[in-house]
Amino acid sequence: MSGSVQPVLLNGQWTISQGTSSFQAVNPVTEQALPDVFPVSPWNEIDSAIAAAAATSHEMRGWPGSRFAAFLEAYAAEIDARAELLTDTAHAETGLPKSPRLKDAELPRTTNQLRQAANSARTESWRNPVIDTAANIRSMLGAIGPVVVFGPNNFPFAYNGAAGGDFASAIAAGNPVIAKGHPCHPATSRIFAEAAVAAIRSTNMPAALVQLIYRTSHEDGARLVSDHRIGAIGYTGARQTGLKLKAAADTAGKPIYLELSSINPVFIMSGALRERGASVADEFTSSCLMATGQFCTNPGLVIVPSGEAGDALVGAVADRFSKAPIGTMLAEGVRKSFSTGIRTLIDAGASLVTGGHSGGGKGISFQNTLLKVSGRQFLVNPEVFQTEAFGNGSLFVQADSIDQMVEIAEALEGNLTGSIYSDTAGGDDGDYALIEKALRTRVGRLLNDKMPTGVAVSAAMNHGGPYPATGHPGFTAVGVPASIVRFGMLQSYDAVRAHRLPLVLQNKNPGNVWRRVNGEWTMADVT
């Protein structure tokens, strides 16, 4: 492939790709292709990345968390030093506003995640060290092996395969990462990888700790995630592609952590509507249209009482939707898929309240779109009415009774979040209990009086949920130490001689490491 095509990062070297096809990102505001040309990597290139990662994984076995912490912190500093370049590049590739979104919100979130992961790596507590002195058995989580991270289109920084949450977690657990940059923002991913190379050098880490490829064939993607040298996979993105990768990884027994589609149901109780309908309409509009609706936790399904109060809310939201600016979407594919989703919902019997057509904003855009359907209709075909329309739109379901609301909750698929709005005086508490019981096991995170779009980087966060929102309901993609745990394997030491134990499991506590010793959590030495 000619020298004008961007190289891939293999084993520390920016290497000219041997691929025979290439692609360019598109600026969604101008709808023009951007100048840089990126390669589609052929299998031999991917294979060499896996080989280098496997050798590095072997080399790093048993290294203390402090080494990975040092890298993650140096990397965060290298990113800070490139803030302007990253912001400009990501803006051109995604159309997302530079400020406050990219520069003031997403980039600080990204470096914060890297630093939180570094802290957890340094304190080693994510390893869940368990010591049973009577049986002389000790266990902890150890590195799982090379991790492949597929980043999504909608967060060029915070979920980037070479810098986001999965990346930070995989490194904190002591694993090398093969990053698959999203084809919507390849130049952004390249800058991250350049920063990573600088941090690798300054902290004396192995060259293959971070590698980057931009694109593969579907076949090679499946081959990559099922390769025996791979430890685990993180994937955030569209359901269809994710499920294909899951099928391949499952066959090889490789843990794959998915974050797929979610419509994030919001239940609004009648008391809350009476009490603060206008404010609910404001909150919803702001949450639903933020970033042109392109958040995994966008509220795509809202269940309200039928009758006057529910109608009033639909009207208030429609009014706000039609007056609000129309944002730019990330890519033509996103607009198409949004349009198809809206069409599917309408074909199933939803009626259009406002919006419904392409255009209206700068570049790639689609009108802010509100649909509604009766609870009865929803329950006739609940699967179709849960079609995700990823973008600046939502479906309101008008339920005739609390019983019908409960039925709707019980017909829901797995989701990342579920929200319930209720009155502050306690008048909705009986209804709340009914909805909560149905909703709780169907969502990873339950919210009260709050829209789902803010995903705090908290130890108690669950950015996960039951299938098909993810592939396993026990794990979260956001929040340390829980997100790191995904990239560890359980390692038990049975009668292993004292001097051969990992530092974390020796009698002397190597630092301030929380360990469970004979059933009690402690930072003390074992005596």
Place this chain on the structure above:
Amino acid sequence: MSGSVQPVLLNGQWTISQGTSSFQAVNPVTEQALPDVFPVSPWNEIDSAIAAAAATSHEMRGWPGSRFAAFLEAYAAEIDARAELLTDTAHAETGLPKSPRLKDAELPRTTNQLRQAANSARTESWRNPVIDTAANIRSMLGAIGPVVVFGPNNFPFAYNGAAGGDFASAIAAGNPVIAKGHPCHPATSRIFAEAAVAAIRSTNMPAALVQLIYRTSHEDGARLVSDHRIGAIGYTGARQTGLKLKAAADTAGKPIYLELSSINPVFIMSGALRERGASVADEFTSSCLMATGQFCTNPGLVIVPSGEAGDALVGAVADRFSKAPIGTMLAEGVRKSFSTGIRTLIDAGASLVTGGHSGGGKGISFQNTLLKVSGRQFLVNPEVFQTEAFGNGSLFVQADSIDQMVEIAEALEGNLTGSIYSDTAGGDDGDYALIEKALRTRVGRLLNDKMPTGVAVSAAMNHGGPYPATGHPGFTAVGVPASIVRFGMLQSYDAVRAHRLPLVLQNKNPGNVWRRVNGEWTMADVT
């Protein structure tokens, strides 16, 4: 189906099966069919079990762990009250000795597991409660939903689908269990279910907390594990069947925890041989022939140095094998599969040192069998030489050098355990480090100077390991609280009003529950 066929346990009722085919267990000592006839359950029966379990799961949501603890403890007492009947029945169905194996070892282990799980349910600490007061987000593990447990043939008590480790863990996490009894010991499973019914009544638990079916078609088994109403699956048994169930469960996004085949490599360093060769031969023989070799952690592959010392060990083991009594195998299927495994290894180039033929013991039996192969030969076809021969046999690999031993370690598949024997003076420490680095990530539990067959019920135990030993290297089937965690889903509460939080996440610590509050483990209230 006629009244002479044993009923199945559906929703608290012993129900005449509607199945049209049936089976009988065989006494492996007499090789005669036992009198009781058991049904193969058709889909509508399985479907009604799922429906009852799903309704019960919904009913029990939010119940405190103390209720499940009370049931588990009452159940353990009911089992104790039936110790003689269980022992006699299991002996007839499996041929395993009544004493010490069934009565004095496996049954106390089983009730101990139930009581440990009860204790963990009562203290709620398995839920891993996390509280972030600044963000007002709290998380814990909650019940995952109905669990299907498939028990194996080789532990009629401790891994029984209606009484074993997976069962205890699933109930402790607050889930109903659909037990699939193993067809080799259906009457044993029935007695457990009778004891469970008594405990359900005495502790006022829902009738469908424990249900029992004996057998299904392969097709219905796959349908069961992929049903949308199921929360998770535990399976211990043969690899082929397990992988078929995994494929079905994976497609539906259902967590399935497998414990499949494992050959449990044992590496013996030259210093250990010089120092205590005879004692190693004793330990190995005892571990390998215990229970006629029918343990998941049976040492099926032993890597020794070639030359005089290694030859001497092979000779010493061969001598012990030929003199040791030949045990009875669990079933004709086990003998056949052992025989096929031995044949595969010989066809690949292993040579027979001793044994190799059917018979020699009471009833269903096969000679204690020792095979050997050179390290060079092993490395030509490492996959075939890792064929599991489940029974009273093992393959010795004679390695020319420590480098070759490392190569062998690196060619190993995922296993439950890996053992290294080294001299006590430290002369083997250099070689140990090389082997350990290759072996550590390929096994769930690493042992020093110890055979793998004892699986202590310890919090630090890992009875798990990388694929294909299990389906996910992050989980263990033995040891609480880790084994319970498998049957929980992560539930985050974001801004949920204080009085609506589960007790475990409220500011006041409801008992002595270990919680991680703002990064620190504590039993204190949140202030």
